[in-house]
């Protein structure tokens with residue numbers, strides 16, 4: 001039997017140069033950071049996982065190193081579901097959402113990576129098989145610049161950003177909204193639609209900046225610009241607000257990047273909150289939770305489009321997960337965004353996404369290939385890891 005021999009946490013941090021700093025409706029981004037876990041077996045196999053995409057990485061590292069590691073050393077890594085249930089049951093009384101689940105997510109991704117390597121299969125085949133070998137990618141960008149109160153500068157930068165995504169090969173964009181008043185943000189969307197023409201899909205993400213009534217107003221203002229989905233209109237706790245926005249605004253509603261486990265997603269999905277649900281592999285509970293969330297979503301006819309905001313390991317995990325999502329509904333000729341999942345490609349500057357792996361994810365005619373080797377199908381460049389790793 002293969003055994004877990006060592007577990008190590010790695011906190012990576014890349015400060016952004018002044019001209020690469022950007023804003024969402026909630027935060028100024030002056031750096032990118034990732035939490036990675038490395039699990040090694042007594043046979044020399046190495047699995048990688050990533051957890052906790054939004055907050056500081058140190059609490060996730062502390063839970064993995066000081067709470068969970070001692071429970072895992074010497075265990076068989078090829079039973080991630082068993083280990084998931086044990087870790088969750090242990091931390092249920094104090095960790096049903098948040099940092100504990102992010103730690104479980106990282107461990108779960110690494111264990112599935114190892115299990116795939118032991119079996120000689122990619123994670124998607126370990127989970128039942130791939131509906132697709134490549135996934136259509138959308139560019140996440142169009143953030144706000146430092147001087148976001150200068151509207152002519154904002155619009156000029158938007159046109160430049162959008163032209164860059166188009167030249168890189170994307171025909172799907174996600175635009176940040178919610179930092180300015182609804183009329184100014186609607187004007188940003190009008191300008192983008194005018195700039196790209198009718199054939200590019202545009203989605204928006206408010207990062208829960210609005211009350212339900214403001215979100216409904218925004219949805220009505222932007223509907224003429226043919227918006228495919230409206231992400232995180234209201235705060236994640238406000239399920240009644242989600243239902244109101246979904247009922248009274250014409251744009252399909254998406255959300256779920258800050259929801260956790262099958263329990264949280266059951267309430268969110270069966271509560272009628274969204275048309276498109278967006279679990280993040282490093283937050284929701286890894287592949288084990290993802291398969292359960294997928295089952296709940298398919299029962300309710302909700303399309304699953306995983307959220308991705310992290311290093312190359314997070315992108316690799318998302319691609320394996322997206323491969324196993326059945327078309328919703330299952331049709332003879334599935335249409336991207338209508339009944340096919342897509343993958344989020346954050347376009348802000350992040351060396352942890354672009355340089356950390358020995359393998360690169362490239363866009364080929366708007367699509368990214370799902371690695372078909374073993375486990376996650378990627379390896380970490382240790383020189384790059386050491387360059388960005390910080391002590392804690």
Ligand SMILES: [Mg+2]
Nearest residue numbers: 205231232257
């Ligand atoms: Mg988002």
